[in-house]
Amino acid sequence: MNAMTTYKKNEQCRLCGAKNLNQILKMPACPPVDNYRFASEPEVNHPSFPMDLYMCSNCGHAQLLDVVSPDILFGNYIYTSSSSTDLDKHFKAYAAAVADRLRLGSGSFIVDIGSNDGLFLSKFQALGIKVLGIDPAQTVAEKALASGIPTEISFLNPAIVGKVLAKYGAADLVTANNVFSHSDDLRGFAICAGDLLKNEGVFVFEVSYLQDLVDGKVVDYIYHEHLAHHSVRPLRIFFESIGMKLIDIEKVQTKGGSIRGYAARRESAWPVSNVVAQLEQTEESGGLYRAQTYRIVQDYMDERGKQVVAMLESVATSGGKIASYGASATATVLNYMMELNRFFSFIVDDNPARQCRLSPGFRIPVTSREVLIAERPTLVVISSWRFAREIIAKNQDYLDAGGRFLIPLPELEVVAR
Numbered sequence: 001m002n003a004m005t006t007y008k009k010n011e012q013c014r015l016c017g018a019k020n021l022n023q024i025l026k027m028p029a030c031p032p033v034d035n036y037r038f039a040s041e042p043e044v045n046h047p048s049f050p051m052d053l054y055m056c057s058n059c060g061h062a063q064l065l066d067v068v069s070p071d072i073l074f075g076n077y078i079y080t081s082s083s084s085t086d087l088d089k090h091f092k093a094y095a096a097a098v099a100d101r102l103r104l105g106s107g108s109f110i111v112d113i114g115s116n117d118g119l120f121l122s123k124f125q126a127l128g129i130k131v132l133g134i135d136p137a138q139t140v141a142e143k144a145l146a147s148g149i150p151t152e153i154s155f156l157n158p159a160i161v162g163k164v165l166a167k168y169g170a171a172d173l174v175t176a177n178n179v180f181s182h183s184d185d186l187r188g189f190a191i192c193a194g195d196l197l198k199n200e201g202v203f204v205f206e207v208s209y210l211q212d213l214v215d216g217k218v219v220d221y222i223y224h225e226h227l228a229h230h231s232v233r234p235l236r237i238f239f240e241s242i243g244m245k246l247i248d249i250e251k252v253q254t255k256g257g258s259i260r261g262y263a264a265r266r267e268s269a270w271p272v273s274n275v276v277a278q279l280e281q282t283e284e285s286g287g288l289y290r291a292q293t294y295r296i297v298q299d300y301m302d303e304r305g306k307q308v309v310a311m312l313e314s315v316a317t318s319g320g321k322i323a324s325y326g327a328s329a330t331a332t333v334l335n336y337m338m339e340l341n342r343f344f345s346f347i348v349d350d351n352p353a354r355q356c357r358l359s360p361g362f363r364i365p366v367t368s369r370e371v372l373i374a375e376r377p378t379l380v381v382i383s384s385w386r387f388a389r390e391i392i393a394k395n396q397d398y399l400d401a402g403g404r405f406l407i408p409l410p411e412l413e414v415v416a417r
């Protein structure tokens with residue numbers, strides 16, 4: 001792959017096409033943040049790419065303009081949805097809620113875009129609903145097929161839409177979970193999703209919610225894969241511009257705060273819920289579209305980073321050993337943002353698929369928790385801070401042996417025995 005196709009910088013808003021975009025959060029430049037590679041693999045020196053957050057001054061959509069090729073971001077894809085038990089529970093409840101709300105039954109047909117290993121669709125299949133997945137990643141799609149989930153191995157484009165309509169017919173429900181945040185061509189994506197629908201069909205998508213990101217002052221979900229950080233106002237305007245309507249929004253507690261959006265064809269009989277206007281009102285009055293809101297978040301993160309670095313420096317100066325817990329994409333972002341990588345001797349992760357790999361950029365070895373007990377570092381930073389309670393509960397023996405955990409967010413906390 002040559003340099004021209006590896007990376008590009010957009011100049012237009014992905015939702016409305018306007019060219020007035022303002023940088024609202026300065027992020028560290030990072031190599032692909034989920035690119036944990038085996039030590040035995042030939043080293044790929046991916047450069048660091050910018051991933052600053054911009055806001056469209058026309059519609060208010062928050063987005064990354066720096067686009068790294070999916071071949072680089074997803075080429076070494078090690079995440080499958082079935083590897084997360086939380087996600088399994090979430091998908092089960094999600095499928096039941098949507099099936100109930102849209103009164104889906106044995107005659108219904110659902111298409112999931114970015115269907116991964118078919119976990120989400122399996123929940124609908126269990127309800128007796130006909131399902132089809134569309135996913136470009138060969139390995140996970142084959143896993144789905146092997147477990148009995150019909151899957152087309154493809155990106156979403158007009159050609160696959162035509163093929164699906166001819167082969168299976170139009171859908172009562174089209175879903176997209178998180179891939180709606182990954183697509184550089186949101187307009188093309190949403191038009192294809194709409195074209196797959198019956199006249200009264202509904203497009204349902206889950207995306208992380210900008211309002212929750214701001215309220216929680218946590219920005220480690222901002223990275224190259226997440227090109228969009230959605231909010232209600234820009235989405236409402238966007239769907240109107242492609243002949244659809246945003247009919248409802250529900251708030252859900254995944255990925256640090258998300259929204260589940262429902263969209264239908266403009267001419268369909270679906271009424272628009274008052275919730276859409278209410279949330280827009282809350283966004284406007286809370287300052288979600290004002291630059292000052294993001295300056296506060298930036299200052300908060302900068303200050304917190306300085307506090308953590310000062311603590312690590314004092315441990316390092318007195319000869320202590322420091323490790324990190326969590327070899328995830330968000331951990332990479334946090335470690336870069338707060339400039340913590342230089343302190344770490346190793347990273348612990350409980351997922352065997354992550355172990356024996358090296359972290360992106362700094363190539364810090366990822367180990368199991370057995371190494372934590374054997375090496376007993378002075379301090380362990382829980383970079384995957386959302387799982388801090390589980391991690392601490394699982395590692396009482398480390399604390400009993402005199403170890404300490406540092407939790408960087410949402411409150412700075414040191415945990416000792």
Ligand SMILES: [Zn+2]
Nearest residue numbers: 013016056059
């Ligand atoms: Zn815009």
